[in-house]
Amino acid sequence: MxxxxxxxxxxxxxxxxxxxxxxxxxxxxxxxxxxxxxxxxxxxxxxxxxxxxEGLIQVRLSHRIGACLDLEAALTDRFGLTRARVAPFAGPGVDAVRATSPVAAAELERVLRMAEGKVIALGTGRSLRGMVDAMDEIAAPQHRLVSLIGNIAPDGSASFFDVVMRLADKVRAPHYPMPVPVISTTEAENDAFHALAPVQRVVELARQADVIFVGVGQMSDDAPLLKDGFVTRAELDAMQAAGATGEVAGWVYDSQGAYLDLGTNRRTGGVRVEPGLPRPAIGIAAGVQKTPALAAALKARIINGLVTDEPTARALLTL
Amino acid sequence: MxxxxxxxxxxxxxxxxxxxxxxxxxxxxxxxxxxxxxxxxxxxxxxxxxxxxEGLIQVRLSHRIGACLDLEAALTDRFGLTRARVAPFAGPGVDAVRATSPVAAAELERVLRMAEGKVIALGTGRSLRGMVDAMDEIAAPQHRLVSLIGNIAPDGSASFFDVVMRLADKVRAPHYPMPVPVISTTEAENDAFHALAPVQRVVELARQADVIFVGVGQMSDDAPLLKDGFVTRAELDAMQAAGATGEVAGWVYDSQGAYLDLGTNRRTGGVRVEPGLPRPAIGIAAGVQKTPALAAALKARIINGLVTDEPTARALLTL
DNA sequence: CCCCAATATGAGTAATTGCCCGGCAAGCGA
DNA sequence: TCGCTTGCCGGGCAATTACTCATATTGGGG
CATH class of the missing domain: 1.10.10 (Arc Repressor Mutant, subunit A)
Structure with a gap:
């Protein structure tokens, strides 16, 4: 007994x-x-x-607030999006990422629930990390998760950049990290990495991705790329002078969403998200400071889907 | 613009x-x-x-408490279950259904996420209603939802018994209510309903169900069947005298889980859940007052899966 | 048009909660 | 063993929240 x-x-x-x-x-x-x-x-x-x-207790909103639905419709209309989700404002002092994560998680879960196995490509950053943390554990082994971005950080601290691994843990799906530096020190080094067959296989898989989830970084003085030590102050200055406005998966573009052909862009590893992809490329980005970066990425259709917070949505629409 | x-x-x-x-x-x-x-x-x-x-804010627990995992393992072991989930105790004065609903909802979502289209059969009752209410809206049109139980109530108030319809709303799946009285007034009336071809088609579908979710009712003086007006006090007395212990989808069984051949059982519409089915038949039942009814249903394998609350799980194991 | 019932509102108040602090015990290196 | 650090514990208090009650408002029926 x-x-x-x-x-x-x-x-x-x-x-x-x-x-x-x-x-x-x-x-x-x-x-x-x-x-x-x-x-x-x-x-x-x-x-x-x-x-x-510690996030042991999860709070979700089961009622879609009308104002946010309106914003979603307006964003979809204005930028021709495939998907738009707007998280309600969570208060003045509150981190926009924290507000957006539960909504982003729901969006990711929607994709993971799909019956057919998909290749899901992921960037990195605080927004994606928040999204994965806010996600329920659900088994979805039919999918493959591939990183768009290198997993070798300059200081070796990989902890922040294991979005793919953390997600794979939660969904028990096969995952493919990109075994290259995020940004190499020389073009030659980057080329050497990408000449390796295992790297090429991951790159090939990422290019075929059925769905893409990426963060969007601003290139102002508070650029995530600078804060996380991927570019130096001098490199940032140079790119700003050349019109750098935003960045997706480490690739920097100008105010029209055109990728720059200078600075770290020549040494960035992994796969660039090409404008106008016919498959969903969902940007996860919260905070009004990202407005110009988001506007450019949306205009050039580097991303064709968006999960953001209410103030940022309003800012995008009043441009 | x-x-x-x-x-x-x-x-x-x-x-x-x-x-x-x-x-x-x-x-x-x-x-x-x-x-x-x-x-x-x-x-x-x-x-x-x-x-x-109003349930606009949903709370879920993302950490599985060790003691509950232990109880799940013990229940699985003791009763040979396919699935067991135990919701943590939510406080002395707190309705057990409310505590169990989020856990039951997660279990239902697990089934709904499955890739292949399943036929999901559902009973009715407060527990199932709570489960559906606590569920996220997720699109799962690949499944078919079928009711095990009639949707014609004695007083015509169908509001409480639309578990299948509410769920269908949330998942946008085709659904098949059972167009018969829950319990007819005469055997002949019941037979007449079941002779109709549309009824037979629904019955046939329910019999093929890949997964079954049912509530479990006690047959003591606080029996849900009595409270909801499906049986009279006299009918309840008679069945109690014959050893009635519990009820699944309106069909009454004794302390060994053997269905009785008397009372309302001869006039109950819909489909009886047969003991020992090879496919999952998950009982959703919260509250220690259901312990004898649950024990009998588990013993006879009318249900082979269980979602319950912590005190009830403990009570079942100390029998 | 008026009245009634149902419901919302604001003030006041008791209960509950969040947080600071001093104290205490365990762990650790000298 | 001593002295130090670290982290938990409980007391106490100010801030916050829940509830009660009297009043106002709204909407529907006569």
Whole structure:
């Protein structure tokens, strides 16, 4: 006969999850939770706040706010998009990525639910990372996940750039990282990497991608490429002088969405997202500071789908 | 040029959803929300509480609590189940259905995500209704949804029994209600309904179901069948005297899970879930008062999968 | 047009929560 | 062993939230 399991020593995560569940779903007060769990009220409070901080408790909105639907329709109309999703504004001091991630996750899940196996290509960045973190674990082994961007960082810290790996973990799908530097130090080095057969196979797969998810980076002084150490201040200055406006998967373009033929663009590894692709290329980008970069990418049809937040959507439409 | 949409007059739901979003995702105080939305602080508070009350804000747990995993393993072992899911206890005064619904919804979504089109048969009841309400909208038109149970209620109020229709709405899948009374007043009437060709076609489809989701009702004095007016007090008494312990899709069985050949069982419409089916038959049932009914259904293998709450799982295992 | 019922609103208040702090115990290197 | 750091614990308090009650408003029926 099966024995009733005894909770010998629930892990901290277990306890936090339980506290959060009792608080948000059960609607108990922290006093009641404390009594239920046999801990002090203060500990109950700490457990609840830990549960939200660590993302053990997920909040989703099941009602599509009318104003956001309107914005989606307007974006679709204005830029001829295949998909547009707008996340409601989450408050003045609140990180736009955090607001957008749940919506982006739902969009990714929509693709993952598709019956036929697809090749899904992914860029990198905070937005994509947030999207994957906000996603439910769902098995979708029929798909293949391929990175558009190199996984060798200048300082060797790969932790931030494992979007594909993290996603593969969650969906248990085969994944293909791009074994090249994000940006090589010389053109020759980049060429040498791309001459390798294993690299070429991944590149070929990425080119065939059925769906593309990418972040969009601005090229102003707060450019993610600079912040993450992929380009130097001097390189950024040079590209800005040449009209650099935005960047997708590390490839820099100008205000018309035309890729520049200078600077790091000659040494960027991986696969460039070509304008006007007939298949979905969804940009995930939050924050009004990305407006010019987004406008250019949309105009040139580097991306033909968009997940963004409400203020950014408004900014794009009032241009 | 597309116009920026103006929020002329956001609906009450819109405002409530937005307030809930700002509160739970953005972490603003109600004062800040009031300022953001341009309403009084009290109204902000009411909007937030409305958002949770109406289910506009969904809470899910992304961490599986160890103790619940242990219970799932023990249930699987003890009753030879294909699937077992246990929702964490949500507090003493909290409706067990509310606690279990999100977990049941995740289980249903898992089936709906499957690539090949399945025939999914559904019973009815509060648990199933909760499951469907807690579900995300996901398109799954490859499946067919069929009701196991009649959709003609004694008082004509079909509102509570449209689980199949509500689900079909959410997944945009073809659906087949069972156009017969839940329980006819005479055997002859029941036979007459089932002699009709359209009824027979639905029955045939339900019999072929690839997956079955059903509630499980107790037959004690608080039996759902009695509460919802499907059986009279006298009928319940008679069946209790004959050993009635539980009920699945309206069909009553005894403590060994053997269907009774008396009472309303002779007049119940729709399709009976036969014991020992080789395909998944998942019981969704929450609340310790259902323990005997569940134990019998599990023993006889009327159901071979279970989604329940923690206290009920413990009760089943300590029998 | 008026009245009634249902519902929303605002003020006040009690309950609940978030957070700062001093204290304490465990871990660790000298 | 001592002294130090680290992290948890519980007390206490200010901020925030939930609830009650009296009043206002809206909409429908007569």
């Amino acid at each position: 099966a024995k009733v399991p005894q909770a010998d020593e629930p892990s901290l995560h277990d306890e936090a999850a339980r506290a959060g569940w009792l608080y948000y779903l059960g609607g108990l007060t922290q006093d009641q939770i404390a009594a239920e769990l046999g801990v002090s009220r203060q500990r109950a409070q700490r457990l609840v706040s830990r549960a939200v901080a | 597309a116009k920026v949409p103006q929020a002329d007059e956001p609906s009450l739901h819109d405002e409530a959803a937005r307030a809930g979003w700002l509160y739970y995702l953005g972490g603003l105080t109600q004062d800040q929300i009031a300022a953001e939305l341009g309403v009084s602080r009290q109204r902000a508070q009411r909007l937030v509480s409305r958002a949770v009350a």
